[in-house]
Amino acid sequence: MKGPNGPKIWPIVGSLPGLLENGNRMHEWIAENLRVCTGTYQTCICAIPFLARKQGLVTVTCDPKNLEHILKVRFDNYPKGPTWQAVFHDLLGEGIFNSDGDTWLFQRKTAALEFTTRTLRQAMGRWVNRAIKSRFCPILEMAQVQGKPVELQDLLLRLTFDNICGLTFGKDPETLSPGLPENIFATSFDRATEATLHRFIIPEFIWKLKKMLGLGVEMSLSRSLKQLDNYMTDIINTRKLELMNHQNGGPQHDDLLSRFMKKKESYSDKFLQHVALNFILAGRDTSSVALSWFFWLVSLNPRVEEKILIELSKVLVETRGNDTSKWLEEPLVFEEVDQLAYLKAALSENLKTLPIGARGLKTCHF
Ligand code: HEM
The missing domain is CATH 1.10.630.10 (Cytochrome P450)
Structure with a gap:
């Protein structure tokens, strides 16, 4: 794994000061560290030698190759x-x-x-x-x-x-x-x-x-x-x-x-x-944070919102006719959702762009 330099590690307390200082901007702090370290860094919460050995080093990575290595190629090693x-x-x-x-x-x-x-x-x-x-x-x-x-x-x-x-x-x-x-x-x-x-x-x-x-x-x-x-x-x-x-x-x-x-x-x-x-x-x-980010991003991008609405209207005209009051009677069924290619792409872009929970990868592999 490349890029070993992470946030400053102090004697005894390790990276704890940085962690506490950035407690209310954790995602931004981690993203900044990753940017500086070109995608991967190692850190430890405690720097007392015998305890550090027990607690271990923490590797933080957003490098797709590392993620593939950890979650797929050499999964058993982790x-x-x-x-x-x-x-x-x-x-x-x-x-x-x-x-x-x-x-x-x-x-x-x-x-x-x-x-x-x-x-x-x-x-x-x-x-x-x-x-x-x-x-x-x-x-x-x-x-x-x-x-x-x-x-x-x-x-x-x-x-x-x-x-x-x-x-x-x-x-x-x-x-x-x-x-x-x-x-x-x-x-x-x-x-x-x-x-x-x-x-x-x-x-x-x-x-x-x-x-x-x-x-x-x-x-x-x-x-x-x-x-x-x-x-x-x-x-x-x-x-x-x-x-x-x-x-x-x-x-x-x-x-x-x-x-x-x-x-x-x-x-x-x-x-x-x-x-x-x-x-x-x-x-x-995972699901609620993904949705919250999604609505936030859509609200910042009216052009995307418009495209989502146009696609939705097209599908609803086909499946429920021109009477718009029928559109709101029931939530969408799977067959309707399946046709919303642009909406799905926007949701995927959202998962790719923003942090969802504390996990490294942004999708489940089921
Ligand atoms: C936007 C929503 C979601 C995101 C971003 C997400 C993300 C992730 C990630 C990154 C992992 C770890 C990687 C992996 O093992 O493949 C994971 C694992 C898992 N997810 Fe999801 N997830 C979401 C929704 C869900 C939902 C709705 C369920 C269940 C109903 C679920 C069930 C699981 C389970 C059981 C695991 C553990 C897999 C394992 O350890 O083998 N996830 N998810």
Whole structure:
């Protein structure tokens, strides 16, 4: 890998000062460092020799060749490893984001297979359409009538959270509802993710000690994990009963959790919980951040907005006729979306241009 010079590394505290100084402009700071280092640099959060060896060097890269090397050509050379796994274990267990080898491979294969099935696409379409029609659009219309601004980023986060919960375990928590209610599962999930990431910036033995003594962020983490556990236990127990009833003619479920449960009956509840939490982490912020950036970029480029609208109108005239009131009756179906080549290109350009979450590559490889 080329370009080893990164941000300044201080004795003992490593790159922590730069990290803290740029806490509110993390993406810009990382992008500047990458530019200076022509695409790749190495850094370490702690520069105390024995701890640095344990915590390891962090390589930051946006070089497509390096990404291909890490994610494809020599994928096996880059396991998450014990330090990473220890940090995430309480939240993600041995889920797809926190496992290597056979445990990872099995989940990857199951997920990849499920993502190609028509029923999963249909389930995704059903959850998204229902939320857009009955909650997202009415909230926007209401704001328009009242002449009030909306926090689009928050609405999109709520929308994608509801959708991904529906898709993952078949229950829509309706965080996107009039009045924008607080939801215990969403807030616990946010707090747990934030507290877990906190572990990355301090040496392992310190967060482990804090965990043992129940101090600071670790205390809030354990509280949030308990709440997540209660919520998920309830979901899994209900689903087990429903699956049993289904064998006797009860309702059928097509969410990911049920698919994993039907694959093998002996998965522990904890493993199933982690499978679900990993998927929620994977699909929630990524989609909402991508959409937020997209609407922001479109608002800055009226020419692109116009082209998107022209393409959309053409398709809707073909599929729903000239009466524009029919255009808004139902959200688009897959056959209509498939014809929106310009919109898809604009979305891809958006993914290519702007940072989505904390990940290196900008697409899932399913
Ligand atoms: C704009 C939206 C999204 C972006 C930008 C995105 C990006 C990524 C990236 C960069 C990776 C790591 C690279 C890889 O392993 O291929 C990844 C992995 C993953 N994504 Fe996505 N993702 C998005 C939406 C979703 C959604 C909606 C789901 C699930 C419903 C999902 C599920 C996953 C899973 C399970 C993995 C782990 C794959 C593995 O480790 O093998 N993603 N995603």
